[in-house]
Amino acid sequence: MASSKWQGSVESNVMAPLEVVWKITRDFYGLHKWFPGMKSSERVEGAPEQGVGSVRRCIRPLHDGTESCVLEELISQDDSNHSYTYRITETNIPGFNGYQATIQVCEAKEQDNCLLKWSFEMDLTDGHSKEDTEALFSSILTGIAKHLEQLISSQ
Template identity: 45%
Template sequence: MESFKWQGCAEMAMAAPLERVWEIASDFCGMKKWYPALLVCERVEGTPEQGPGCVRYICSASSSSSSGDGILRAKEKLISMDCINHSYTYSVIDINIEGFQGYQSTFQVTESEEGSCAVKWNFEVEPIPGRSESEFVSKWSSVLTTILNTLQDLASSP
């Protein structure tokens, strides 16, 4: 029996070619290039080609961390990479947010009008004790939208 999970999504139309957005976003361990708020984003397991099984370590300033130092630390494992359909799925395997478990996310880029694309970033997570679903989903979707704004700026710059 599958357990209930909270689900959310961030979506954005981008005035940049699909190929350019995918080139940047598909670098699983290079997320710091398109989200400079990260203090660290580095490969800690897996092959240099960053295929499925690759694990990245990220950290950033966050009020959500349970460590008391204001730094969010997480390890994220690449589950699948589909370069034909321009999508990848990853899961959080370790994070310093109390009660944060079962997180999985899929990032996908699709072509829209010529020279532009759409990005959809879905996520699901097990309910977090002491948090409301609507508050968490809204906050997390907002964080992902902020990251997508930065990606769009980078992808549309010359």
């Protein structure tokens, strides 16, 4: 099976202030709180304060009745740039070899809005196109943005 490394990124507007969105999304162990459909996200290794090297286990139900299980390691966090980078160390989802991603919250042109950016690098394997993968990630990020807006407005 042939594979090649590639990079992509998607972004979505969030109708909420940057600092509020960052406070929620920077919680490495709290992914299940803001990622729609995530069943759980829990600490496996590392300090409770989520330093570099921390590992989380993420469980998400799949359409076929099974669950995805992903171990992700925090490899950097930069509060001044409102970003963190993580990599998948183990997964039962095909096609995520060599996956590493950065989540960043940026200022938007509109007041009290921000931009949520998801940049990623992975091995693109046979049967998965760049275009389809970016479209999938864009759709997921749009759902995340809407979920964040609902979460924030209900607080």
